[in-house]
Amino acid sequence: MVYLLRFLSGWVSFSISGSRPGAFVNELIRRGFNVWGIRAASGEVFCCVRLGDYREVQRLARSRSMRVHITARRGVPVIVGRNRRRSGLAVGLVLFAVIFRVMSLFLWNVEICELDSVSRTAASETLARFGVYEGARADFESLKRMQTSAMLTFGNLSWMTINVDGSFAEVNATEKREPETNDTAPRNIKACCDGQVIRADVYSGMPAVNAGDAVLKGELLIGGVVETERGGVRLVRADGSVPAKTKHTETFSLPASYRAAGVCGAAKKRYSARLFGVTLPLSVCEPEADTLSFRSESRACFKGAAASASLIEERLYPFEIRELVPDEAAARKALHKKMMVCELLRFRGRTITSRNERFSRDGTGCTLTVDYACEEDIAAPSPLLSRSLHIRRGEPDGSAD
Numbered sequence: 001m002v003y004l005l006r007f008l009s010g011w012v013s014f015s016i017s018g019s020r021p022g023a024f025v026n027e028l029i030r031r032g033f034n035v036w037g038i039r040a041a042s043g044e045v046f047c048c049v050r051l052g053d054y055r056e057v058q059r060l061a062r063s064r065s066m067r068v069h070i071t072a073r074r075g076v077p078v079i080v081g082r083n084r085r086r087s088g089l090a091v092g093l094v095l096f097a098v099i100f101r102v103m104s105l106f107l108w109n110v111e112i113c114e115l116d117s118v119s120r121t122a123a124s125e126t127l128a129r130f131g132v133y134e135g136a137r138a139d140f141e142s143l144k145r146m147q148t149s150a151m152l153t154f155g156n157l158s159w160m161t162i163n164v165d166g167s168f169a170e171v172n173a174t175e176k177r178e179p180e181t182n183d184t185a186p187r188n189i190k191a192c193c194d195g196q197v198i199r200a201d202v203y204s205g206m207p208a209v210n211a212g213d214a215v216l217k218g219e220l221l222i223g224g225v226v227e228t229e230r231g232g233v234r235l236v237r238a239d240g241s242v243p244a245k246t247k248h249t250e251t252f253s254l255p256a257s258y259r260a261a262g263v264c265g266a267a268k269k270r271y272s273a274r275l276f277g278v279t280l281p282l283s284v285c286e287p288e289a290d291t292l293s294f295r296s297e298s299r300a301c302f303k304g305a306a307a308s309a310s311l312i313e314e315r316l317y318p319f320e321i322r323e324l325v326p327d328e329a330a331a332r333k334a335l336h337k338k339m340m341v342c343e344l345l346r347f348r349g350r351t352i353t354s355r356n357e358r359f360s361r362d363g364t365g366c367t368l369t370v371d372y373a374c375e376e377d378i379a380a381p382s383p384l385l386s387r388s389l390h391i392r393r394g395e396p397d398g399s400a401d
Contacts, residue, residue, distance in 0.1 A: 010051035010075025013037065018066035021045040027064075028057065051077055107138045108167040108276055108308035117156050117175060126153055127171065134308060135277025138164055147171075167308075185383070186235035189222035191215045192380035195244035205238030215244070215378070224384040235384060242379040246350075248372045252338045255365040257325045263292075265318040272312045285316065292317040328366075332359060335368040350376040 016024055025045055028035050033056075037048040049057055051073070061068045083089050110132060112123050127133065130146040130153075143162045151160040151173070160173040189205065197213045206223040209215060224238040270285040274297070294317075299310040326334060343352070356371040 006050075007075050010073070010077040011048050012051055012054045012070055013046065013048045013072040013074070014054070014057075014068050014070045016045045016047070016061070016066060016068055017043070018061075018064070021066065024061065024064060024066050028060070031060075033057065046071065051075060103276075104167055105138055106167060106277075107132075107136050107164070107169045108134055110134055110169045110171065112171045113173060115173060115175060118154060123154075123171075126150060129153075132162060132169065132171070133277065134274075138167060138169070143169070184237060186224045187237055187384045188220055188224045188382045189238045189240060189242070189379045190382045191217055191219045191221055191242070191244075191378045193217050193246055193378055195246040195376075195378050197221075198243045198245060198375065200240065200242050202240040204236055205240065207240075209242065221379055238381075238384075240379060241377045243375060244378045245353075246374050246376055246378065248347075248374060250339070250342055250346075250370050250372070252335045252342070252368045252370070253365060254326070254331050254334055254338075254367075256363065257323060259321050260324050261292075261319045262322055263317050264320045268316045270314040270316060272314075274310045274312060276308050279312070290319055290321075292319055326366075328361065331361070331366040332368070335359075335366060339368065339370060347372070347374070350374040 018024065021043075022040070022045060025035060025038060025047060028049075033049055033053055035047050035049055037046070039046050054070075058068060110124070110127070112120055112127070114120070115123060118126075124133075127146075127150055130150045131137075132143065132146055132150070143164060147160050147162045151157050154160075154173075156176050157173050158176045160171070163170045163172065194216050195214075197209050197211055197215060199211050200207050200209055200221065202222055206226050208220045208223050215221065221242045222238040222240050224236050225233050226236050227233055268285050269283070271282040273280045273282055294315045295312065297310050297312045352372055352374050354373040356373075358369040358371075360367045360369075
């Protein structure tokens with residue numbers, strides 16, 4: 001703080017030479033001058049005083065037959081004095097202040113929190129439709145109104161807020177969650193599909209099937225009604241796993257002829273820069289009539305903070321629509337790709353033990369029917385709805401589902 005005050009008022013560093021320079025410094029201090037940085041070297045004394053006090057120091061030195069010599073001048077008055085004839089510098093400072101003030105009225109960095117169900121690009125496009133984007137006016141009240149409309153547009157958010165700090169906006173949101181289930185509520189375990197039981201691993205509840213039993217979808221596997229040692233019953237939360245052999249059939253079809261898009265040339269790159277919300281082209285590359293565009297944006301960062309400048313790279317792939325009439329080999333290959341995608345998405349958690357493929361072809365197209373033999377856990381929890389149980393000699397006078 002002392003250095004800042006000295007810099008604003010300015011100071012002079014000078015040397016004192018003569019018969020008794022040390023005594024002269026002591027006299028300056030007795031007279032009330034603010035003297036600092038005192039040091040002696042080669043028979044001279046060096047020190048510093050305020051810029052406005054130096055003339056009085058010079059007058060006093062002449063009356064005492066001492067010699068003073070300025071070694072350096074520092075501070076704002078010195079800088080202004082050196083540049084007083086440079087009108088361009090003054091104009092530049094004024095323009096800088098005006099531009100800085102105008103730019104502080106806009107948003108130059110919008111940070112969006114991570115969401116599970118909405119990608120960052122989709123969230124950015126949605127918010128841009130409501131006026132939340134880089135280069136938008138940083139009006140706090142209007143942004144609060146915008147966040148309500150944007151939250152209703154997403155539909156799957158329970159809460160969203162836009163925090164504005166100068167030219168920086170941070171969008172925070174919380175997605176809706178499924179209500180928590182009661183982990184202690186009684187329930188049954190039923191079969192989620194037809195199958196033949198391999199074994200029944202019961203953790204709690206009453207087993208209703210044995211190894212080798214054939215069960216249908218919805219049949220009881222583990223009951224939540226357990227008999228007590230005294231002949232009564234109590235309700236528990238049934239839990240366990242029931243691995244079983246199951247069968248599934250999937251059908252994949254392909255028409256006799258279909259239209260498909262295919263890349264017909266080398267990819268072209270096009271670059272552009274985004275600076276303060278304005279996109280500036282950096283390369284000239286006119287896209288063809290039919291192109292596929294893949295875009296990536298790299299934002300500049302300064303000391304961990306994202307800046308309002310980014311580099312955009314676009315890859316343009318020319319394509320054409322072709323009429324394809326696949327032969328049997330090509331049709332089988334395409335149908336097997338569909339089969340692999342289906343197994344990856346729909347057979348997760350199942351172990352496929354065998355496949356039986358049946359390929360057929362007619363005038364309308366090709367069909368691949370696959371019979372799967374699998375091993376999977378068919379246990380599925382089912383709520384246990386109960387009414388009051390009236391116990392009489394160990395037998396319930398009521399019902400439990």
